Amino acid sequence: MAILPLVAMLRDKASSYLLGQYNVMEGMEKQHRIxxxxxxxxxxxxxxxxxxxxxHxxxxxxxxxxxxTVAYExxxxxxxxxxxxxxxxxxKNGQYKKHGLDVIKLxxxxxxxxxxxxxxxKLCKILEDINVLIAEMHDFGLRQTFLVSNQLRQTPESKEWRHTDYVIIDPQEIASRSRHEDKKNIVGKLLGEASNADLTVVPIVGMGGLGKTTLAQxxxxxxxxxxxxxxxxxxCVSDTFDVNSVAKSIVEASPKKDHDTDKPPLDRLQKLVSEQRYLLxxxxxxxxxxxxxxxxxACLQHGGMGSAVLTTTRDKQVAEITGADRTYNLNVLKDNFIKKIILTRAFSLQNEKHPELHEMVGEIVNRCHGNPLAATALGSLLHTExxxxxxxDVSSRSSICIEETGILPILMLS
Structure with missing residues (x-):
């Protein structure tokens, strides 16, 4: 994936209000601020x-x-x-009792x-690596250009893998292979509208955790x-859809310099896309x-011929509003890809391999119901077991995954 959105996502995570609200960085405040x-x-x-x-x-x-590499870690x-x-x-909210202790053990x-x-x-190690990168940045004479905001989010994958008899595949490769046909289909839709004077809108629709953002990437x-x-x-729009704020975020996501900061955001957006073929x-x-x-x-339609908007949403009604005639419904992943995700997350070089654990992976796969987020979370849990x-014990829990949604109950809390 593009590196800039990856680092922007890290910045957003580091600034999350949850970190301060629940004091999870106690004793690490200085490193966090730096x-x-x-x-x-x-x-x-x-x-x-x-x-x-x-x-070159x-x-x-x-x-x-x-x-x-550092950004992933x-x-x-x-x-x-x-x-x-x-x-x-x-x-704090009493969810232990509501969901049961076995779920909270996740x-x-x-x-x-x-x-x-x-x-x-871990935080000190990350900070050391960042400081080295900044020092090298000056050595290479890299110039400051612009600060991007509201870039995409991604669920990172573990770089610590147990040694196994299986071929360990990079998480990005898993995503690329598992969604190859979906990517091909949507790319075909977008490129096939090159001569269309109207704005093309393609919504990707699917339940939480299916990998809509990953596919869009x-x-x-x-x-x-x-x-x-x-x-x-x-x-990244999320739950608050304020038109001016979204327009401003789109303008600021552009690598082009924008000096009309005193003008209304919608005017700035219209000027940005005017007569240009763009993908948003x-x-x-x-x-x-x-x-x-x-x-x-109304502003986005001022773009050049063949311009397109790709949206991701869990809500079919949202898709109908933005572009129902081109909606792309995302299906669950096949079991072989779910298995690869679990293996990648669960096994690392730090632990000895156990043949019986490998035999149990199939049972865990069935509990995920084709949802990569569930597979990622379960694989991460199994890494500690x-x-x-x-x-x-993990495999026998009835509350690992809800079949209708494919989501771990504990993740629904978020």
Whole structure:
């Protein structure tokens, strides 16, 4: 995936209100503040680094690759902080009793002292890596360009794998292979509208955790798409659909300099897309108010011929509002891909392999009902469970996954 959205996602996670509200970074406040100051510095130079890498500057290429690795690791660390915050929130709100202790055990962290020591070490390591990247950034003469906001979110994948008899596949490769046909179909829809004077809107619809954002990322980074659309924009909308705020976020997501900051956001947006063939991704849309969508669409329609908007949503009614005639309903993943996700998350080099555990993976796969988020969460849980008894305990729970939604009950709390 593109590195800039990955780092922007890390910045957003590091600034989450949950971290402070539930005091999960106690004893790590200084490192946390430093990291939040460092990330915008990194964001400011990524565009220049990518331009240098495109010009065959090997130093810039290596720097971007290292940044990508560190960003993945850091995203995983802040996912752990968020999970701990959600566990504390569940306890505070009495959800332990509501869902049962076996469900809450899905969050294995209970000892605050142990958590603080373990996570403090991880956070310090991330901060050291970020500081090295910033020092190298100056060595390579990378220039600050612009600060992007409201970029996409992603569920990071673990980089620590147990050694197994299976071939371990990179999480991004799993996503690419499992959604290859879906990507091909949607790319075909977008490219097939090249001569269409009207704005093309393609909503991707599916239950939570199916990987709608991941699929949108694959499409966004597809070489054919990048070649076809001179201007590409990505904005995460979420539950609040304020037209002016969304318009402002779209403008700020553009690499082009915008000096008309005193003008209304919708005017700035219309000027940005005017006569340009663009692709805009609106990720995680919940708005059901038709008039709001029509106001935004009125500006977006000033783009060049073949322009398109790709949206992701869980709500079929939202899809009907934005573009029902081109809605793409996302199906669950096949079991072989669910199995690969679980293996990737559950096994690492740090633990000895256990043949009986491998035999039990099939049972865990059936509990996920084709949902990659459920597979990711269960795989992460099983990473901390090393005995056959513990795995059987997880596999036998009736509350692991709800068949209708494919979502872990504990994740529904979020």
């Amino acid at each position: 990291l939040k100051r460092r990330l915008p510095i990194i964001l400011d130079v990524i565009t220049d680094a990518e331009e240098q890498a495109a010009s 500057r090997e130093g810039a290429k290596a720097w971007l690759q290292e940044l990508k 850091a995203n995983e660390v802040f996912d752990e902080f968020k999970y701990e915050a959600l566990r504390r929130e569940a306890k 969050f294995p962290t209970h000892n605050h002292v142990v958590f603080r020591h373990r996570m403090g070490s 694959l499409i966004y980074n597809e070489p054919e798409i990048q070649k076809h659309f001179p201007l590409q924009l990505w904005v 991704v609106l990720d995680d849309v919940w708005n059901r108010e038709v008039h709001k969508w029509e106001r935004l669409k 090393t005995s056959v008894k513990e795995w059987k």
